[in-house]
Amino acid sequence: MNRFWGRFSKNKSAVFGLIILFLVILMAVIANWIYPDDPFRLAGKPMSSPGTNGFLLGSDTLGRDVAAGIAHGAKTSILIGLLATIAAVFIGIIFGALAGYYGGVIDDALMRVTEIFQTIPSFVFAILLVAIMKPSIEIIVIAITVVSWPAVARLVRGEFMSLKNREFVQACHTLGMNDSRIMMREILPNCLSPVIVIGSLMVATAILIESGLAFLGLGDPNIMSWGFQIGAGRTMLRSAWWVCTFPGIAILITVLAINLVGEGLNDAFNPRLRERN
Amino acid sequence: MKKRISFFTIITFLFLGFSAYAQKSGGTLVYLVQPEPPSMASYISTSGPIGLVAPKIYEGLFDYDNDGKIIYVLAESHSVSSDGKTVTFKLRKGVKWHDGKSFTSDDVAFTVMNVLKKFHPRGPNSFREVTSIDTPDSHTAIFNLRNPAPYMLRALSAYESPIVPKHLLEGTDIKSAKLGNNPVGTGPFKFVEWKKGQYVRLDKNKNYWRPGLPYLDRVVGRFVPDASTRTAAMENGEVLYAAYNAVPNIDAVRLKERDDISVTTDGYSMINPVALIEFNAKEGPFANPAVRRAISLAIDRQFMIDNIFFGYGKPATSALSTNFKPTGLYASMPNYPARGDIASAKALLDSAGIKPDANGVRIRAILDLIPYGEDWRRAGEYLKQVLGDIGIKLELRYEDVPTWLKRIYHNYDFVMNVNYFYQLPDPVLGVHRHYGTDQIRKGTHFVNSSRYSNSELDELLASGATEANAQKRTQIYKKIQEILARDMPVVNLFELQFLTVYNTKLKGAYNSALGAYASFSEAYLD
Numbered sequence: 001m002n003r004f005w006g007r008f009s010k011n012k013s014a015v016f017g018l019i020i021l022f023l024v025i026l027m028a029v030i031a032n033w034i035y036p037d038d039p040f041r042l043a044g045k046p047m048s049s050p051g052t053n054g055f056l057l058g059s060d061t062l063g064r065d066v067a068a069g070i071a072h073g074a075k076t077s078i079l080i081g082l083l084a085t086i087a088a089v090f091i092g093i094i095f096g097a098l099a100g101y102y103g104g105v106i107d108d109a110l111m112r113v114t115e116i117f118q119t120i121p122s123f124v125f126a127i128l129l130v131a132i133m134k135p136s137i138e139i140i141v142i143a144i145t146v147v148s149w150p151a152v153a154r155l156v157r158g159e160f161m162s163l164k165n166r167e168f169v170q171a172c173h174t175l176g177m178n179d180s181r182i183m184m185r186e187i188l189p190n191c192l193s194p195v196i197v198i199g200s201l202m203v204a205t206a207i208l209i210e211s212g213l214a215f216l217g218l219g220d221p222n223i224m225s226w227g228f229q230i231g232a233g234r235t236m237l238r239s240a241w242w243v244c245t246f247p248g249i250a251i252l253i254t255v256l257a258i259n260l261v262g263e264g265l266n267d268a269f270n271p272r273l274r275e276r277n
Numbered sequence: 278m279k280k281r282i283s284f285f286t287i288i289t290f291l292f293l294g295f296s297a298y299a300q301k302s303g304g305t306l307v308y309l310v311q312p313e314p315p316s317m318a319s320y321i322s323t324s325g326p327i328g329l330v331a332p333k334i335y336e337g338l339f340d341y342d343n344d345g346k347i348i349y350v351l352a353e354s355h356s357v358s359s360d361g362k363t364v365t366f367k368l369r370k371g372v373k374w375h376d377g378k379s380f381t382s383d384d385v386a387f388t389v390m391n392v393l394k395k396f397h398p399r400g401p402n403s404f405r406e407v408t409s410i411d412t413p414d415s416h417t418a419i420f421n422l423r424n425p426a427p428y429m430l431r432a433l434s435a436y437e438s439p440i441v442p443k444h445l446l447e448g449t450d451i452k453s454a455k456l457g458n459n460p461v462g463t464g465p466f467k468f469v470e471w472k473k474g475q476y477v478r479l480d481k482n483k484n485y486w487r488p489g490l491p492y493l494d495r496v497v498g499r500f501v502p503d504a505s506t507r508t509a510a511m512e513n514g515e516v517l518y519a520a521y522n523a524v525p526n527i528d529a530v531r532l533k534e535r536d537d538i539s540v541t542t543d544g545y546s547m548i549n550p551v552a553l554i555e556f557n558a559k560e561g562p563f564a565n566p567a568v569r570r571a572i573s574l575a576i577d578r579q580f581m582i583d584n585i586f587f588g589y590g591k592p593a594t595s596a597l598s599t600n601f602k603p604t605g606l607y608a609s610m611p612n613y614p615a616r617g618d619i620a621s622a623k624a625l626l627d628s629a630g631i632k633p634d635a636n637g638v639r640i641r642a643i644l645d646l647i648p649y650g651e652d653w654r655r656a657g658e659y660l661k662q663v664l665g666d667i668g669i670k671l672e673l674r675y676e677d678v679p680t681w682l683k684r685i686y687h688n689y690d691f692v693m694n695v696n697y698f699y700q701l702p703d704p705v706l707g708v709h710r711h712y713g714t715d716q717i718r719k720g721t722h723f724v725n726s727s728r729y730s731n732s733e734l735d736e737l738l739a740s741g742a743t744e745a746n747a748q749k750r751t752q753i754y755k756k757i758q759e760i761l762a763r764d765m766p767v768v769n770l771f772e773l774q775f776l777t778v779y780n781t782k783l784k785g786a787y788n789s790a791l792g793a794y795a796s797f798s799e800a801y802l803d
Contacts, residue, residue: 042662046584061584062659131677221646221654221673222661235527235651 007268014264020257024250028074035068039224043068047240058242060233066243070250073226077254080137080210081203084144089199091145092152097183099153100160111157114150122147126209130218137220140213144206155198159191193269197262204258211251226251302492304802306783308518309507310498313474318457319439320388321396325521328436328794330498333479334375335439335462338366338385339430341702341790343543345603347430348789351380351440351463361425361745368416372486374442375461375468382412387443389420396451402706403432406743425745428703431604434547435464436794437702465491465798475500485798492785492801504528511538517780517802520544520793524778526587537781542589542774544792546600549700549707550773551593552656554693555685558729558766561692562640567629568669569765570612574625575667576660577617578771585655589776593769596761597708597754598700600772605747606704606754610762613769622667631668639668645684645694646675656695656770686722697773698723702790704754705742711767713738729766 009015037043045053046063053059057067099110117125129143163169164187172182213219214227215234226247233243310329316322319331338352349355352366372380390410393400406426411419420429432438440463445456460468463486466479479496499516501507508528510516514537524532533540554572556563563569582590591599592615601607626639633639646657654675661671671693676684684690701707710716714735716725734757741753761767777792782803789795 038662038665040658040662042659062655062662063584135675217651217654217675221657221675232651232655235525238531239527 004268008264011264011267013260014267017257017260017264020253021261024074024254024257025078027071028078031068031071031075035065035071037068039068039072040064041068047236049240050242057246058240060229060240060243061236066229066246069224069229070226070247072224073229073247073250074254076137076223076225077207077210077251080141080144081206081258083141084148084206085199085202087141087145088148088202089152089195092149093156093188093195095149095153096156096158097160097188100157101164101179101183101187103161107157110153114153117146118150118154120147123209123212126213127216127218130213135213135218135220137223140210140220143213144209147209148202148206151202152195152198155194156191159194160187163187163190193265197266197269200258200262200265204255204262207251207255207258300492300785300799300801301803302489302801303494304492305495305497306493306518306797306800306802307497307499307516309510309516309520309523310477310500311507311519311521311523312502313500314477316457317460317468317471317477318454319436319460320392320441321398321452321457323398323437329520330477330479331439331460331462332435332464332791332794333466333496333796334460334464334468335435335441336464336796337433337435337438337440338368339433340795341431341434341547342788343546343790345431345546345600345702345790350435351385352433355430357430357745361427361743362422364420364422364429366418366420368418369486370416372463373484374444374463375482376442376445378442378444379415380440380442380463381415382418383415384443385418385440386410386412387447388440389438392441392446392451393438397438399432399701399706400438403429403438424743426705426743427745427747427750428705428742431547431702432706434702434791434794435796436791437547465796466493466496487798491796491798493797496797508532511778511780514780514782517783518777518786518793519779520777521775524776526589526776529776529778530587532778539779539781541777541779541787543787544777544789544795545775546790547702547792547794548775549598549600549702550697550775551598551700552590552695552697552770552773553593554660554768554770555696555727556694556766556768557689557692558727558764559689562642563692565629565631566764567625568631568640569768570763571622571625571629571667572664572669573612573765573768574614574618575622575663576768576770577615577663578613579615580617581656581659582771585652585659586771586773589774591772591774593771595758596712596767596769597704597758598772600700601704601754604703605751608751608755608758610758612762612765617663619663619666626667633668637668638670641670642672642692643674644671645681645691646673647694647696648675648678648681653695660695682722685726686724687720689719689726689728691726694726704757709738709742712761725766727766729764731760731764734760 042063043065044059044063046059046061048055048059050058055065059065095110099107125147126143130139133139172186211227214225215231217231219225219228229247230244310326312326314326314330315324317331319327336350340348340350342348351369353369354367356365368382374380389404394404406422406424407420408423409421442461445461446454465482465485467482469480470478477498481491481494504525508524511519511524529540532538556569558564578592594613595610597607599607631639644657647653657673661673664671685694699707710724714730717728718724737753737757744750744753784801784803786797786800
């Protein structure tokens with residue numbers, strides 16, 4: 001672990017990303033304490049510019065506090081990002097493991113299913129799913145999961161295919177271990193590092209998809225999110241720039257931080273890859 | 278006093294004479310038509326964009342000025358018999374269709390009986406009492422009515438009831454007639470060309486029955502699908518006139534600051550859109566009228582207008598729009614405060630026995646929102662907050678149009694819904710459909726979805742529709758409004774104001790209550 005951290009911390013930008021990410025998570029956690037009120041509350045004079053009327057980052061057309069919205073939006077973004085990623089990784093591992101380990105007909109069948117999902121552009125697919133179901137936070141998580149898992153499945157399948165013929169796996173076979181035990185206890189831990197890397201990047205993608213949906217008005221209308229704030233403020237960009245600028249910056253920094261961390265993880269897991277560069 | 282009036286009259290006449298002198302002939306008016314019309318058949322469709330073009334070509338018996346007074350167009354005069362059951366129109370002589378044939382009373386009879394009454398969306402309602410039309414000579418049309426129908430006289434504009442040529446429609450299938458896309462009317466402009474996706478071009482009718490008119494040589498309606506391109510076209514003077522929010526409010530507010538561009542809310546009083554909340558008055562938490570009254574009290578109507586609709590709107594003060602003032606039907610009612618009154622609303626709920634629980638919540642419900650864009654979402658977000666303050670905790674639901682229509686008007690699967698209705702030029706045409714027991718029509722859109730039913734009100738509505746005496750009618754509608762202010766199956770929020778953005782070069786285009794749905798006959802370029 002120490003060696004891993006040592007390799008990770010060698011990458012300065014990854015550490016920087018981690019700090020930012022930590023701050024965003026901290027903001028999400030303490031949002032309920034620093035802004036205990038509903039972020040949709042009409043807190044004061046509409047269209048106040050930043051720093052006036054007691055609004056740190058200004059207020060929007062209805063007098064909602066932009067800063068409160070960003071703090072509570074962090075909660076939504078992090079939550080959706082994590083839930084969707086965990087679900088997608090879980091599904092992806094099951095599909096990929098079965099396809100890669102057994103090969104043959106099972107592989108063909110599972111990969112054809114995966115390809116169906118991969119051929120549809122993911123954001124358009126997510127819009128479609130949310131549009132035909134009621135826009136709620138559960139549906140959004142499901143939609144993001146559905147469009148994200150195929151990448152994990154492909155990756156895991158490849159890892160399983162290359163690992164299943166290694167000596168240590170063959171040794172397990174001769175010892176009489178059953179398939180599920182070999183997959184779960186022996187092969188999976190050996191292919192986790194790329195999964196963790198792709199998973200971390202998927203969190204960023206999930207946040208972007210959620211923001212995009214909310215921007216288009218397909219978010220859960222009862223939950224504050226960054227994308228919603230931008231969508232609601234974009235018509236008055238000329239008269240109240242702060243309404244969509246600050247949430248936009250929040251999305252930018254968060255996604256950037258997660259990507260930096262993901263890159264750092266990649267380097268830390270594959271030190272030789274880094275030295276090659 | 279008398280002296281002063283005559284003095285003002287003289288001044289007014291001087292000005293009138295002056296401005297008549299200043300009107301110039303010639304020029305092309307380019308204006309925005311948004312979106313592109315599906316056809317030019319204004320006699321079978323009330324689709325908005327058709328109304329922007331067709332009334333320049335077809336005319337009605339009447340037009341109406343900004344105060345709602347009748348302007349005679351194809352009719353020269355009219356008279357209503359003392360029992361209200363016979364309406365006689367004297368028609369204008371010497372009017373020719375664009376193809377050269379003469380306009381006669383046969384055209385009027387054919388239009389009303391064979392076209393509008395059968396195929397027009399609102400015609401069956403406007404002319405429902407008309408049993409037959411007599412044409413004793415070619416310039417007299419006598420409408421025989423089953424019952425008096427005062428509202429019919431408000432539905433005779435070129436937009437609502439265009440008079441079409443009998444000789445081109447008779448014997449054809451009205452719905453697919455060639456006339457639909459090649460309109461031939463009596464109006465100031467002749468149809469020339471419709472380039473799909475680009476523009477529709479109309480040229481001056483040189484044989485127009487009003488001598489010297491129209492002033493313009495040509496009128497071109499352009500179709501521009503993108504909102505910011507429309508704004509830019511207005512900004513650089515490429516187009517001179519944009520009605521029905523073709524230029525979005527947010528841009529209109531900005532353009533208004535320029536010297537050469539103005540904005541008006543006139544010209545929509547015959548449409549009369551009113552934003553409102555419909556309740557399920559039959560079951561669920563809002564079946565109790567006291568709750569609905571409390572909601573009406575809590576809402577800050579002016580806040581919604583100022584912050585969501587950029588100041589364009591007028592707080593509702595009754596079930597009827599203030600645009601019914603000229604006809605004497607509007608009466609101001611209590612229970613519609615312009616500024617919200619949270620304390621009174623809470624007190625009303627308390628006295629109705631609807632107490633808050635430990636979390637301060639009295640009622641939990643879902644608020645459905647009309648899926649017509651961002652403004653309505655903002656309205657829902659505002660209502661959620663303000664009604665939360667009086668203990669009504671709402672969840673917002675925003676669906677696509679077909680799902681929403683199905684939920685509200687087919688399945689009645691809602692308790693509270695934000696919507697807007699056109700009240701049209703007479704309550705019989707636009708308001709009755711919202712409250713009458715006979716208007717609980719499962720599967721028909723924009724009727725009585727509250728399923729509110731009150732036999733006393735039904736009787737008043739029936740007599741309001743057939744009462745010919747204006748004063749008695751005023752009394753009937755006052756009672757109607759009192760009942761509706763008490764029971765509130767629908768809470769009116771505010772009168773929506775659509776915007777017309779125009780270049781100040783264009784003059785004389787703003788005299789009709791129909792606004793952009795009028796003819797441009799007196800419009801000229803300065």
